[in-house]
Amino acid sequence: MNRGRRIVLWRHGQTSWNLERRFQGTTDVPLTAEGLNQARRAARLLAGLRPAAVISSDLTRTRATASELAELTGLEVTHYEELRETYAGVWQGLTHDEIVARYGEQYAAWKRGEPVRRGGGELETEVADRAAPVVEANAEKLPDDGTLVVVSHGGTIRTTIGRLIGLDPGSWEALGGLTNCCWSVLGESVRGWRLLEHNAGTLPEPVLGDDD
Template sequence: MSRRVVCLRHGQTVWNVEHRFQGHSDIALNEVGVAQAERAASLLAALRPTMIVSSDLRRAYDTAVPLARLTNLEIFVDKDLRERGGGAWEGLTREEIKAGWPVEYEKWEAPGGEDPADVAERVAGAILRWRAKLDDGGLLVVVSHGAAIRLGIARLLGLPQELWSVLGGLGNCSWSVLEEDAKGWRLLEHNAGTLPEPVSSDDTPNG
């Protein structure tokens, strides 16, 4: 039997609205983000998840809370599901980053930040560890961050790094659905849950 994983991005924060690089900074949900988390929970609960695991950053954990409440599930916490570290860029707006590091901005490589390949490995590894705890037919909900989810998915699907950009970013409280069976991983849905809209994320310079 197959096992499915829902990768849910956290709700909106003030830094999302201000287009600031969040990275490992522990930023809370704003009022909109709290409402988004409640809405996402009401939809995802219908899928009858059997396990919830969250990044240790509170914007992700607090997004997981309404779903845990509706499903009576415990929230497990895994630091490896954190967002991509932004080094010197954390807390800065895109305009500030572009002005201070024009060359690095074009490559979206933060001084002192994490390499995308390292993020992909740790996130994919975390998903695989928790997936291994599922019974056949189980559904794991992973609550994480925009760049972390996209990179982890790309790694699980076996895409070469030069093609990782073919996967678009995720909106706040949108999700992607992966299914694993005997043939490997498939991406069933991506950035689901809302109508298409601009994505504010640490994922790209245009996020």
């Protein structure tokens, strides 16, 4: 039966590494002052959706983002290691230009949609393997027409969306990156989850993230 549930996948606010175009991955980088302001602004909008539950990656930047929504809604946030960003091995801490210069072939293969362990880290399918089940399990607990807010990272959100709406992994790159503190919305249909909104609230902000 179609219960009309929604999943809002919300990316964390700005960090200094975002501004430097430095690959964060699982590195625990905090929000900038602007990132905190972004989280506060976005939280006011998302609170209007009257979410039934909030879950988050356990890294500092997502915890701080989620806490702004928790403060407005009174909901307790449950944190999951499985919702962390993609682990990217030796790429982590490098700028975009450094990655292209040192690992150009690997970078190009990833952008072509080939299965690549960036920097010796995780495959995108492995990120989806750990993150999507957590999102699905929490969505299953929702009341009819309930909304789940998932606070995570650009790459993890993209792979989770791809998995939940049934896209072939080779085409996940077709889902554009998320701007800091923007979100995508999945809605329940008789055929499963479908993408209702993607990267909501972006313009005119550029996308600065590991999946860009």
